[in-house]
Amino acid sequence: MNAVRKVLSSLLVLFLILNQMPLIGKADSNTLQIGSVKGSSVNVYASPKLSSAVTAVLQKGEEYPLIQSAAGDSADAITHKVTSGNTLWKLANQYGTSVQELKRLNGLKNEKISLGQTIKIPQSVQVHQVISGDTLWKITNKYGVTINDVTKLNVLKTTQLKIGQKLKIPVYYYEVQLLGGKKGWVKKSHLQVKTSKRVVMGWSFNGTSNTYIQQMKNKPNLNVVSPRWFTLSQSESGVTVKTDPAYTKAAHDAGKKVWPLLGNNFDPVLTDLIISNPQKRQKLISALQTALIKSKSDGINVDFENIDIKNKQDYVSFIRELKTALKPHGIIVSVDVTRTSADPFWSGSLDRKELGKLADYVIMMGYDEHWGGGPKAGSVASLPWVEEGIKLLMKDVPSHKIILAVPFYTREWVTDLSSNELRSIDRSMSEVNRIISSKGLKKVWDPKASQYFVQFTEKGEKHQLWIEDKKSIELRMKMMKENHLGGAAAWYIGSETSDIWDVYHFN
Numbered sequence: 001m002n003a004v005r006k007v008l009s010s011l012l013v014l015f016l017i018l019n020q021m022p023l024i025g026k027a028d029s030n031t032l033q034i035g036s037v038k039g040s041s042v043n044v045y046a047s048p049k050l051s052s053a054v055t056a057v058l059q060k061g062e063e064y065p066l067i068q069s070a071a072g073d074s075a076d077a078i079t080h081k082v083t084s085g086n087t088l089w090k091l092a093n094q095y096g097t098s099v100q101e102l103k104r105l106n107g108l109k110n111e112k113i114s115l116g117q118t119i120k121i122p123q124s125v126q127v128h129q130v131i132s133g134d135t136l137w138k139i140t141n142k143y144g145v146t147i148n149d150v151t152k153l154n155v156l157k158t159t160q161l162k163i164g165q166k167l168k169i170p171v172y173y174y175e176v177q178l179l180g181g182k183k184g185w186v187k188k189s190h191l192q193v194k195t196s197k198r199v200v201m202g203w204s205f206n207g208t209s210n211t212y213i214q215q216m217k218n219k220p221n222l223n224v225v226s227p228r229w230f231t232l233s234q235s236e237s238g239v240t241v242k243t244d245p246a247y248t249k250a251a252h253d254a255g256k257k258v259w260p261l262l263g264n265n266f267d268p269v270l271t272d273l274i275i276s277n278p279q280k281r282q283k284l285i286s287a288l289q290t291a292l293i294k295s296k297s298d299g300i301n302v303d304f305e306n307i308d309i310k311n312k313q314d315y316v317s318f319i320r321e322l323k324t325a326l327k328p329h330g331i332i333v334s335v336d337v338t339r340t341s342a343d344p345f346w347s348g349s350l351d352r353k354e355l356g357k358l359a360d361y362v363i364m365m366g367y368d369e370h371w372g373g374g375p376k377a378g379s380v381a382s383l384p385w386v387e388e389g390i391k392l393l394m395k396d397v398p399s400h401k402i403i404l405a406v407p408f409y410t411r412e413w414v415t416d417l418s419s420n421e422l423r424s425i426d427r428s429m430s431e432v433n434r435i436i437s438s439k440g441l442k443k444v445w446d447p448k449a450s451q452y453f454v455q456f457t458e459k460g461e462k463h464q465l466w467i468e469d470k471k472s473i474e475l476r477m478k479m480m481k482e483n484h485l486g487g488a489a490a491w492y493i494g495s496e497t498s499d500i501w502d503v504y505h506f507n
Helices: 004-022 086-095 100-107 136-143 146-153 209-216 245-253 269-274 276-293 310-329 342-346 352-358 385-392 428-439 469-483 498-502
Strands: 031-037 044-045 056-057 064-068 076-083 120-122 126-129 166-169 173-177 183-187 191-197 199-204 222-226 230-231 239-240 261-263 299-303 332-338 361-365 402-407 409-416 422-426 444-446 451-458 461-467 488-491
Touching: 031 299, 056 183, 086 100, 100 183, 100 230, 126 136, 136 146, 136 166, 146 166, 146 269, 173 409, 199 209, 209 245, 209 488, 222 299, 222 488, 230 269, 230 361, 239 276, 245 409, 269 276, 269 310, 276 310, 310 332, 310 342, 332 352, 352 361, 361 385, 361 488, 385 402, 385 469, 402 469, 409 428, 422 428, 451 469, 469 488, 469 498
Parallel strands: 199 222, 199 488, 230 261, 261 299, 299 332, 332 361, 361 402, 402 488
Antiparallel strands: 031 064, 031 191, 044 056, 044 183, 064 173, 076 120, 126 166, 173 183, 230 239, 409 422, 409 461, 444 451, 451 461
């Protein structure tokens, strides 16, 4: 009997502890909660307390990913002792209220306050009117708050409730991730919350319609596919269109969205010819809109690379006009960008901040750190290089709108030992495994690149491979989760080994 009493006592203590802890809530890893600011001049606090420093002020419509929720001081009676320089206007700004509300709550006839005066600060609350069958447990569950906080806020002496009784419900805080990876706390009442499923995307390339359809099978976590259907051209419409109804049907039957790719063939002259001319832009957009609707596509992936820097704002105008045309049809617009670098055509021509405001997603192509035909052998995408690129992009684009593109390929670097000439060969993951197996090579971990490495010498040539495999992809997926990114994309489906699908997801 004593043992039973001890167990019950322990359970009661645990219950009380849990009900005094701040409520922490996190979204499933394959979804993101996104908060849209409802009002203007909304304060972001350093901690979930109104008395903490205001670190930023948000405006209506801004959106950021939500990390967790917490009670903070939401059930406390808040007071402020007036210090030198305080005014009611400054206090209203600090605590997110109005001068009128401070005057009303404190019985002030004017705005004069004195040093050392204690000012009561109003708390944001919801009001719940008790109905038949209500209990504190049911009510707190409904609002996602603790019994302890509701009890404290309402100074309840008993758990017994009366029908018609009005209960004040505390308004908790959300921790939000701002630009640049900065974090802060916002009152829940200031945010409209939506849940978004993370994108797990793959480009279709280097195959046929039938092979692409086969590659979609048995990949339940792959939720977006991107075929190469649109290419800029000198035709009247400005685009060559090659849609495939069988592909779309197979993708939709498999539960996958279709975002066809629009490419510019890395041609800066043709790109300039079209996007610098408002009339040509409109013809291109009209042709794309018609083709996307007719093909029942769910989105579009714009992949313009090697753009002349003089077209930087032309490209922004094109994406703005494209989004305006497609939004009424619910068609998603995603835009590919390179990792930030000093190159004016491949990087400097992209206004990432403006593109991030306009597009639904910005896809950072996290590869070609050492590019094919380049002067130096090295990883296609070392983890530190990729992570630094994401951090740079997060200064301009909210993280929930960023998709990281990862390589499903490896580059084999071959150095002629007599002439020191360097060349490279792109290898699929299966090809790399065959090379390792046939030559009896042992993979060595490269801590700087955070991936495996092999090398061998044959016929007077040195071969070096920084390997993309299950481990390197797993580390990137972990980094995406930690930075609250909107998803992942892979270049390209079909070049991976089957074990990649064990880690290429957000589950």
